[in-house]
Amino acid sequence: MSPHESTKTIKASATPFDTLLELFNIHLAKHIERVSSELFQYILDTEENKYIVVKCNGRTTRFLLLEETIYAEGFDEGFCRGMVDEMYVYNIEMIVDKDSKRLAFGCNKIDRLRAEMMDLISRITRYLIEGDLEKVEESLQLLYEHSVSKHFKTEEELMVKYGYNETYKREYEQHIKAHREYLGVLKDLIDDFRRKDLKTFIIDFLAFYTDYLDYLCRTDKKLVLYLIDKCGLECCSSM
Incomplete structure (x- = not known):
C-alpha cells in the first residue's frame, strides 16, 4: 500500500493529534475490518473532513483529511504494505467553522465586521493545525487590533449615535463591560501563548471563543x- 502516492499532499503533523483533535467535533462514521489497499487509497483520495485511525501489522497510524491536505501521525514509507486490519473513520467538523452562520443578524455594517473577526479566528485554527506558531501569534494580535479599532469601536459609536446608551442604559453598560472583559x-x-503548552492554549482559546460566541x-x-x-438601512448599511 502506498498512500504517499495519493493525489493529495500528505504531511507529517507538526502538532500531536491528541492536541489537534481539540479543535474538532468528532463522530464515528464507520468501523471497517480487513480493508483492501485499493479501498483505503480511494478513501484517502476522495474524502474530506475525516479523521481516520488505521491499524496494520501491530501499528497504529492516524490521518486527518482536510481539503487537499492529509496530515499524518505515525506514517512513514514502510506503512502497511498489505491489507489494513482495522480502520475507524470519523466525521469531523471544526468547532469554529460550524458557528459562523449563527452570527449574521441582518445589520450589514456589524455583520461584515463580525465576519472579519470570524475569518481571523478561523485562520488561527488553521495555523494551529499546520503547526505555524508564528502565524498563530501574529493572527492573535490582528484579532485584538481588529476588535479594538474596528469591531467594538463601530458598535460603541453606533450605540451612542442612535441612543441605545440612553434607551437601554443597563444593557449598554453591560455591553461595554463585555467588550473590556x-x-x-x-x-x-x-x-x-508562548508560556503554555499547545494543548492547554488550544483548550483556553476554544473556551474563550465559545464564551464570546454566547x-x-x-x-x-x-x-x-x-x-x-431605529434607523433601518441608514445605520446598518456597509461602510
Whole structure:
C-alpha cells in the first residue's frame, strides 16, 4: 500500500493529534475490518473532513483529511504494505467553522465586521493545525487590533449615535463591560501563548471563543434589532 502516492499532499503533523483533535467535533462514521489497499487509497483520495485511525501489522497510524491536505501521525514509507486490519473513520467538523452562520443578524455594517473577526479566528485554527506558531501569534494580535479599532469601536459609536446608551442604559453598560472583559481575556491569551503548552492554549482559546460566541448571540443580537428598528438601512448599511 502506498498512500504517499495519493493525489493529495500528505504531511507529517507538526502538532500531536491528541492536541489537534481539540479543535474538532468528532463522530464515528464507520468501523471497517480487513480493508483492501485499493479501498483505503480511494478513501484517502476522495474524502474530506475525516479523521481516520488505521491499524496494520501491530501499528497504529492516524490521518486527518482536510481539503487537499492529509496530515499524518505515525506514517512513514514502510506503512502497511498489505491489507489494513482495522480502520475507524470519523466525521469531523471544526468547532469554529460550524458557528459562523449563527452570527449574521441582518445589520450589514456589524455583520461584515463580525465576519472579519470570524475569518481571523478561523485562520488561527488553521495555523494551529499546520503547526505555524508564528502565524498563530501574529493572527492573535490582528484579532485584538481588529476588535479594538474596528469591531467594538463601530458598535460603541453606533450605540451612542442612535441612543441605545440612553434607551437601554443597563444593557449598554453591560455591553461595554463585555467588550473590556473580552479584550482582557484575549490579551491574556496572547501573553500566555508562548508560556503554555499547545494543548492547554488550544483548550483556553476554544473556551474563550465559545464564551464570546454566547455573548455575541445574546448581546449583539439585541443591539442589532434595536438599530434596525431605529434607523433601518441608514445605520446598518456597509461602510
